[in-house]
Amino acid sequence: MQTDTDIAALTIPETIFLWFQANLMNILGAFAVLVIGLLLAGFISASVSRALLKSERFDQTVARFLSNVVKYALWIVVLVTVLTQFGVETTSILAALSGVALAIGLALQGTLSNVASGVMILIQKPFKVGEAITVSGLTATVQNIGLFTTELKQFDGLFVMIPNSELWNQPIINYHRHPVRRFELIVGIAYGDSMEKAREQLLALAAEDERVLDEPAPLAFVASLDDSSVGIGLRVWCATGDYLALSWALTEAAKARFDAVGLSIPFPQRDVNLAGLQGAGLQGPVQLGAQAGKGAPASSE
Structure with missing residues (x-):
């Protein structure tokens, strides 16, 4: 030893x-x-x-x-x-x-918060790459989802990077999550025009467009009674991918169809009573107007 x-x-x-x-x-x-x-x-x-x-x-x-x-x-x-x-x-x-x-x-409290939010986003999947969303007033397409940040691309082509913690704590509107969505169009007609005729023409436009779904069925209705017009509404359902093109097409077609069948889309008007001019021989309301563009009356205040 x-x-x-x-x-x-x-x-x-x-x-x-x-x-x-x-x-x-x-x-x-x-x-x-x-x-x-x-x-x-x-x-x-x-x-x-x-x-x-x-x-x-x-x-x-x-x-x-x-x-x-x-x-x-x-x-x-x-x-x-x-x-x-x-x-x-x-x-x-x-x-x-x-x-x-x-x-x-x-x-690294803030960084770890972004990581935790990123994990929750990737697990819960409130949005995926390629989907269009609105969050905090910003509407853009999702480009990439990381553990720390999410990359977005606005419709005007601008790049946006948002920390995941800010995304996770805000309400998110996803425009592509459901396969179909509703489009609503409201067109104003003059009080003297036929409301029934306007509804029929809008339903006819919906029936002519193959992108409009049969179920739920298109619906035409009186949406509002405004100061200068009667609002006629049209509700149709379409595939989510067709929404934008369909909204443009129906809006343009409604104006052209109303012009063709004689249904007018009035400009806003106001009647002004000039009390001080009654002594000069003018009685009743006086309608003030101005030219807006070429030959079209504009709003009078």
């Missing part, structure tokens, strides 16, 4: 050899735990990734993120187990790691 004096007289290589000799079983056990633990962590994380990718609720980005979280968590467990093989007190190490994690979390 070597005494302390004999150990002190050993060289550094001899000391290392003696340490390895005394801790050979612990070293072998730690190595085995390390190899098996890393292989097991890789297998479990890959299995989690495959399981998440099979589910339609999880995006590929979320699947990779969650599988990496599982893998890194298992790596920490393996590291702590290896240190335990050498008799290292892991309680203080875990406490230190917890303190570091808390400090990093506080420093």
